[in-house]
Amino acid sequence: MAKAKSAFVCTECGAEYRKWQGQCSSCQEWNTLSEVRLSAPRPGAASSGVAGRSGYAGGLSKEVVDLGSVDLTEVPRLSSTFGEFDRVLGGGLVPGSAVLLGGHPGAGKSTLLLQTACKLAQARKVFYVTGEESLSQVAMRAHRLQLPTQGLKMLAETSVETVLAVAERERPEILVIDSIQTMHLEDIASAPGGVAQVRESAAVLTRFAKQTNTVLLLVGHVTKDGTLAGPKVLEHMIDASLLLEGGADSRFRTLRGQKNRFGAVNELGVFAMLEHGLKEVKNPSAIFLSRAEEQAPGSLVMVVWEGTRPLLVEVQALLDESALGNPRRVAVGLDQNRLAMLLAVLHRHGGLFTGDQDVFLNVVGGVKVLETSADLAVLLAVVSSLQNRPLPRELVAFGEVGLSGEIRPVPSGQERIVEAAKHGFTRAIVPRGNAPKRTPEGMEVVAVDKLADALEAL
Template identity: 60%
Template sequence: MYKRQVVLLGGDPGIGKSTLLLQSLAQVGKQHGVLYVTGEESPEQVAERARRLQLSGAAVDLLAETRLQAVEAVIRERQPQLVVIDSIQTLYSDALEAAPGSVSQVRDCAAQLTRLAKSGGPVMILVGHVTKEGTLAGPRILEHMVDTVLYFEGDGSSSYRLIRAIKNRFGAVNELGVFGMTETGLREVSNPSALFMSRHAQPVSGSCATVTLEGTRPLAVEIQALLDESRMGIPRRLTVGLEQNRLALLLAVLHRHAGVSCGDQDVFVNAVAGVRIGEPAADLAILLAIVSSLRNRPLPPGWVVFGEVGLAGEVRPVQRGLERLREAAKLGFAVALIPRANAPRQIPDGIRLITVERVEEAVQAFRDGS
């Protein structure tokens, strides 16, 4: 981390924020002074977590305090290089009469800690609560005050956790960290692409692999589509991990330029393992997954597909196509259907290219199984 940096980490209750930060402090504490300020748990509870994570011998200073002025005094006295505030909503300042967690208290406490960090103090990590809508609780200015905003995401039924950067003054945004929750805490997933790919004994219809970019990291993700005859007046369009309005656009392009109509079908599209895809590079994979489900015909084994689709039916190139191809080749994909403009001069070993310029060409390539 950069000196004088302030990081805001948000996530649902129980997702593992405190576990991750305690593990991080234990590692940093081997070489630098660290301070963990807990306002939600007692020292005994934190010590119990440390024993469970096998961190009982870690050099981490612990302070159970919610009064801002007392926290600032300890930071100035101890001069740690990394401080975790868990959480910013529990702090209160003597200068305000409002209750802890109120808008004014959160704003003022965050501003005071930010000033302390920027004036030569430690790197500061503020833990923030998340609302039912999935946004950070408190005033919106909180996100503008800090240098980096991280979201800790995960499904309660899954052992995997994702950390996504949505703001970073010192680097790329939309970076993604993938971790697995174990009995002894969070562990890095060395091959996250395997997490986002289902394993089918036999090829199934409605499934298409793509390679998406999360910040600087290429990830192979499986797109699944299910089409079923609609029994309602208005067919349903539902997406999980993808933008729903984008699906409506792609269905219109598919009908207009490839002659494939889904007007009487309910259409459901899902990105496997709860990953969210925000870039348009998955457009072509979504279309082929839809056609595959509609025809009840699997894509040929070993195919991977990426490309942006325009309203005129053109297949546009995507950024860093060669890195996507290398990731696909590393995972054993044999054929890549990609935009013609993304064809590299030197193709990665073990993968064959099918290049297209139009949506109808991509659909025809699927029908031919070439």
């Protein structure tokens, strides 16, 4: 009897080693290697019995061709019936693509995909495989959400071989797997959810999707640190990786694209969790701008760029005299290290000392701001709280702040100003490089070069 071979795979970066070692040489992480048993696939398992439709996004070819002769016809996309979902995907679902949807428990992953599957099943062939719930549980949820259930093919199964056999018979256009952590292959001698099972199951399902031109939607769990559970190589196999975020105390959910071979990365879609499921929010700026009647110090609206559209969000700053030798720096929705850098710039080039103050920052609505255009708005909010003087309600600001106190321009400045004017703002402090050639009617634009000029403009 042949001896089973094994390898050791890093759960963080997916690097493989022949023997165990304490530290991964690729990502330098400790104690992340886990043993994976390797076995030769059964005869015919590689093809999974798939010999029908072929071609994926223009066709997989084993022939060597010249790049200039490749057909550039646009691949037709399938609408998910959600405009915000289509926006994050880059325009819709691409036939033959594999999409991974991750999120914390209770974020609404299964709800979003069930709503999408039920609506798409009215016009297309959709196959929904659930490995975590029974068919009656899924049916009760669909009834509670008042979804059309006719036409949606369901299967409660965790064996990948069985799923592929049924999918080959049904020939669906869209295949939903909820979730990839529950799937297992008989050839892999490990429990479902392990490194080997997740990686090999995803590989076999992705191969099936590409060979049959089927849209594959996978649900993935998220670990405590916010990353997708399983090996990182799972993100390399798929075409798009989406993350559904939202706290248990908030009814809003944000869908962010982390990887997309068919569209822009870092695109943002906003949903509201209501009684009848997720509902898309087509104008998120109006929601994030629900401010108090009386303007308080430390509050300012900034214009950030998410994917392909501007977004107006409110940043709040609170400064309080610290009783500790090392004052606290807390940032929710912003980079805490960048906050410390901006406070140093404010002291050096703005003449305002915050070394004896606890500084707390919060982006309203649970939005995570990843770009540097929020620097100027953050500093202006900090100054407002430090001097206990509220800023005008009709004021917006954006711009990157450099270490020498200069205000640097940011991309899409004209579009940001126009978006602010649409929501009734009448004054904007922007970098001089973003000063518009044609100012929107009713908008006063103050262009600044240095931080001192911005503080004086207040």
